[in-house]
Amino acid sequence: KVDKAVPIPGFTGGIGGRYAFTPRLSLTTGLYFTQRNSAYTYTETYPGDTAVGVFRDTYLVHTRQNGRLDMAHLEVPLLIEWAFLKGPQYESHLTFGVQAGYQLFYRLYGDIEVSLEGLDFLPIFGFSPQTRLIVARGPLEKQTIVLTRGDFGLTLGGGNRFQMNKHWMTFDIRYYHGLVDIFKKPSGTRFYNGSISFLLGYWL
Numbered sequence: 001k002v003d004k005a006v007p008i009p010g011f012t013g014g015i016g017g018r019y020a021f022t023p024r025l026s027l028t029t030g031l032y033f034t035q036r037n038s039a040y041t042y043t044e045t046y047p048g049d050t051a052v053g054v055f056r057d058t059y060l061v062h063t064r065q066n067g068r069l070d071m072a073h074l075e076v077p078l079l080i081e082w083a084f085l086k087g088p089q090y091e092s093h094l095t096f097g098v099q100a101g102y103q104l105f106y107r108l109y110g111d112i113e114v115s116l117e118g119l120d121f122l123p124i125f126g127f128s129p130q131t132r133l134i135v136a137r138g139p140l141e142k143q144t145i146v147l148t149r150g151d152f153g154l155t156l157g158g159g160n161r162f163q164m165n166k167h168w169m170t171f172d173i174r175y176y177h178g179l180v181d182i183f184k185k186p187s188g189t190r191f192y193n194g195s196i197s198f199l200l201g202y203w204l
Helices: none
Strands: 002-020 025-052 055-086 090-117 132-139 150-164 167-181 183-185 192-203
Touching: 002 055, 002 192, 025 090, 025 192, 055 150, 090 167, 150 192
Parallel strands: none
Antiparallel strands: 002 025, 025 055, 055 090, 090 132, 090 150, 150 167, 167 192
16 A cells, blocks of 8 residues: 655646636636656555475565656646636636646656565574564566556646736646546555646736
């Protein structure tokens, strides 16, 4: 299971468009490149056994990954924008809608550790049977995980727009909550995309 996931700053950039239904209600969309990064800890425990002749030893195998995952998506948001405060040269708005993404690539960094617990021979040397013996440690390989290509989720946010000559400058804060479990491997693992974005835009 994923025990911990900590977001690391990423990047979003692209082009957008806006269609006004009324002076206060509009539809916003675009095509964005987004890279989300996170540090995570993943642990897994399963039974193991070794047999040599008539002797058999059963134990628990513990694996622990300390990694960093960088993911890049091409994303298309579809957002309703409501201007709750509006003046001649400024407005404040709230946004809500859905967002679809397609994974372009991902990178995996970090290390993996494998330890065994409950080995029968440990008490002979004065160790507790619950002592964990580290048997392997090394760098993570990309094929350790497999991620889905598609992503889909909800976006909620708000911001301000200011007129500069004939054009507009915008500053938005958006929260994205993914609804798709992006981990295909390891099986049984649940991990959803999520991010807080600070967007600066210039509307022609």
